[in-house]
Amino acid sequence: MESRIALLLLVSAILVTSGCLNGEDPETPEGELDQPEPDESVEEEDDEDSETSDAENGEDVRQIVIEGGEHYFDSDNVEVEQGETVEIVFANTGDMQHDLRIPDLDEGTEVISSGERDSFEVTFDEEGEYDFECSVSGHAEQGMEGTITVR
Ligand SMILES: [Cu+2]
Incomplete structure (x- = not known):
C-alpha cells in the first residue's frame, strides 16, 4: 500500500x-x-501599412476627410476631378449620431456614433455639383450639408 x-x-x-x-x-x-502588447501595436502598424499600400496601389484614390457634428460639416465645398475616385471619410466629432451621404449617387457612410469614422469610395464620372448631407432627420436643414464640385 x-x-x-x-x-x-x-x-x-x-x-x-x-x-x-x-x-x-x-x-x-x-x-x-x-508579448501581446507589442503584437497589437504591430497589428495596428500592419493595418496602417496595408491602408497605405492600398492607397499606393490605387494611385487615384485620394482620401478626403470631412468632420461633422451638430450641425455642420467642416468642409462644405469639396472639389474633385472628373473621373477621380476618392475615399470620403466622415469623422463624427459631434455628440449625436450622424452620417454623410450623397443622395444623387446613393452613396454614403453608415449612421455612426460620436467619435466614430466611416468611409466610402466613390468615382465621379460626370462633371457637376453633388450635394452631400447628413440623412438623420432634420440635420441637413440645420446645416449638415455641403457640395462636391466635379470639374
Ligand atoms: Cu447629422
Whole structure:
C-alpha cells in the first residue's frame, strides 16, 4: 500500500510539476502582457501599412476627410476631378449620431456614433455639383450639408 501511495504521490508530483510548467505562462502575467502588447501595436502598424499600400496601389484614390457634428460639416465645398475616385471619410466629432451621404449617387457612410469614422469610395464620372448631407432627420436643414464640385 505504501508503495502505491508513494507511486500516486510521485505521479501527482509529476502531474503537478508539469501542470506548473504548463501553467507558468499564465502565472507570469508580465511575460504574457508584454508579448501581446507589442503584437497589437504591430497589428495596428500592419493595418496602417496595408491602408497605405492600398492607397499606393490605387494611385487615384485620394482620401478626403470631412468632420461633422451638430450641425455642420467642416468642409462644405469639396472639389474633385472628373473621373477621380476618392475615399470620403466622415469623422463624427459631434455628440449625436450622424452620417454623410450623397443622395444623387446613393452613396454614403453608415449612421455612426460620436467619435466614430466611416468611409466610402466613390468615382465621379460626370462633371457637376453633388450635394452631400447628413440623412438623420432634420440635420441637413440645420446645416449638415455641403457640395462636391466635379470639374
Ligand atoms: Cu447629422
